Amino acid sequence: MDMLPHANCIIMEHRLVSGLNLRQVDVFRAVMKFETVTAAASALGSSQPTVTREILRLETTVGFTLFDRRRQRLHPTARALKLYHAIEQAYAGLDHINNSLHRMRTADGEILQISSLPTFAQSLLPEAVSRLQRETPGVTVEIDSGDPRNQSPISGFNFDLGLIEGDYDESTTEVIHLATFQQVCLIPRGHELANARGPLRLHDLDGQSFISLGPKDPYRLILDKMLDEAGVSRRIPVIIQSANAACEMVAQGLGITIVNPLTALSHAGDRAVLRPFFPDAKFVVSALHPVDRPWVDSAGKLVEHLKAVCAEVNARLKTYSDAA
Structure with missing residues (x-):
């Protein structure tokens, strides 16, 4: 960054004054963004001396040095980087407000x-x-x-x-309340359970490769409890957080799974078969x-x-x- 003149004359000891004004914020942001006073002045439609003065006033206002002056260049201090980050967050919030206003202006209705x-x-x-x-x-x-x-x-x-x-x-x-569904079982096509008659029951899962949802999923906790009480043991080659991803694992032939029917329906077809499951595990929407x-x-x-x-x-x- 370009060297600011008279930098060594700045004394910052306990000289905090009123908060930043928008002009100072704009100048500081431009210097940080474009990295030189010359480029910042050009972007602002201003002159180098004007930008230089504003930076000096800004440092006086905040009460500490924002730039180290070495070899005719400006180098942002750690405090300058933190201030820039805070300013960018504020501008992001303002951009969000402006974007919201734009959407409201251009929307045809609600x-x-x-x-x-x-x-x-x-x-x-x-x-x-x-x-x-x-x-x-x-x-x-x-x-x-x-x-x-x-x-x-x-x-x-x-x-x-x-x-x-x-x-x-x-x-x-x-x-x-929108609806209550029953959890279902999704099975790879060609699997031994794919053509079984009647709803699948807990004992049908014994010894099967099972694609399980994450350990904190409420429906997994319910199913685990039922299987434990029934003495049913599964092999769990994959644990995954997403029901959609679990269904895709089934479609790849990695095992069976029990998920909500909304997700299972979208995967039932050439590669996977949907079957009802008993006991009825309710899925409320x-x-x-x-x-x-x-x-x-x-x-x-x-x-x-x-x-x-x-x-x-x-x-x-x-x-x-x-x-x-």
């Missing part, structure tokens, strides 16, 4: 914000959103693939509708709505489409049960 577990973003939402768009063409749907329960009610839920598995007991949200967030019309419409899609999925699953 903006519906959804926070959904990945399973539902890949299975239920595509069809439900398609129906919503046909019914309400102007709506813009923003989907965040995360667990809405991880958002803090203190800082505020940032969604109009959240999709979760199971129930949820929290006064900050309204819980809407719920929608969440923050009670302090006004309802948007499109959220209510999407809930109805989700219920319809869930009912259709349950009807498809019944054909597998009947066939078994």
